[in-house]
Every structure is written in structure tokens, then in C-alpha cells.
Amino acid sequence: MARILLAEDDDSMRRFLASALERAGHEVVSCADGEEGLEALHDQPKDFDLLLTDIVMPGVDGIELARRAAEADTSLKIMFITGFAAVALNPGSSAPKDAKVLSKPFHLRDLVAEVERVMAA
Numbered sequence: 630m631a632r633i634l635l636a637e638d639d640d641s642m643r644r645f646l647a648s649a650l651e652r653a654g655h656e657v658v659s660c661a662d663g664e665e666g667l668e669a670l671h672d673q674p675k676d677f678d679l680l681l682t683d684i685v686m687p688g689v690d691g692i693e694l695a696r697r698a699a700e701a702d703t704s705l706k707i708m709f710i711t712g713f714a715a716v717a718l719n720p721g722s723s724a725p726k727d728a729k730v731l732s733k734p735f736h737l738r739d740l741v742a743e744v745e746r747v748m749a750a
Contacts, residue, residue, distance in 0.1 A: 630654040631748045634684040636694055637664035637710070646681070646710070650744065663689025667697060675702050679748060684711040692724045699725040705745050710740070731744040 631653050640661070641655070647657045658677070659664040660666040663686050675740040680698050682691035694706045731743050 630656070631678040631744065632656045632658075632742070633674060633679045634658050634660065634666060634669055634677045634698075636660045636663055636680070636686065637692060638662050638683060638686040642683075645737065646740065649741055650681075652702070653741045653744075662686045663691060666694045670698055670701055672725055675704075677702070677705060679706045679708060679744065681710060681744070684709050688729040689724075695725055695728060698699050706742065708734070708747055 632651070633649055633650055635643060635650070635657050637646060643659050643661065644658055645657060647659045648656050658669055660669055663682070664683065667689060680709045683692055684691040691711070695709070696716055698705055699707060707725050709716070709724070710733060711729055711730065712733040729743065729747050731740060
């Protein structure tokens with residue numbers, strides 16, 4: 630299964646997502662914001678298969694986190710979870726072009742299924 634870096638600033642949402650992904654057999658490293666995500670990427674370069682990040686977070690947002698993560702590891706798959714899908718899909722955004730977007734609200738089984746599709750691609 631995949632090693633996933635999860636960046637989500639909502640504590641309860643982060644716990645729910647991590648729990649669902651771990652039950653599905655994935656290894657999850659959880660971060661409370663983009664700054665922590667960048668630290669995890671710096672500490673464990675090329676150790677993640679997937680970056681799963683919210684877009685709207687204080688400080689370093691998910692798009693900046695994804696952009697910098699993609700620069701550091703071109704093989705890293707990126708998936709946004711957001712209530713603001715139009716931001717990620719905006720052609721003027723600096724989001725990596727091949728990133729997937731899962732719009733909130735979603736069911737946890739939909740998240741797990743989408744992660745599996747992204748990892749199989």
C-alpha cells in the first residue's frame with residue numbers, strides 16, 4: 630500500500646482521514662498545516678508515494694505545499710481535498726497540473742477509493 634503525507638488543518642478531519650486510510654492498509658504521516666508538511670518532506674525526501682492535502686490552510690497553503698513537493702520529487706502523486714475545488718482547477722493556479730481533486734464533503738470510502746485509483750495510475 631501507499632505511504633501518504635496528509636496535510637489538513639482541521640484536527641478532527643485529519644484524524645478521520647488518517648484513520649480511514651490506515652484501516653485501508655496505507656501508512657499515513659499526518660501534518661496540521663503546510664509548514665509541517667514541508668518539514669516532513671524535508672526530513673524524509675522521496676519517502677512518500679502520495680501527498681494528500683487540503684488547499685486552504687494558514688501559512689503555507691496546500692497549493693504551495695504541492696508545488697514544492699512536486700519540485701522535490703517528480704514521482705510524488707498529489708491529491709487535493711477541498712471545499713474550494715475551483716481554486717485548484719483554476720488554470721492560473723500554480724497547482725501541479727496532474728493533481729487530482731476530491732471535493733468536500735465526501736464519504737471516507739470515496740476517499741479511500743480515489744486514493745487507490747490515484748496510486749494505480
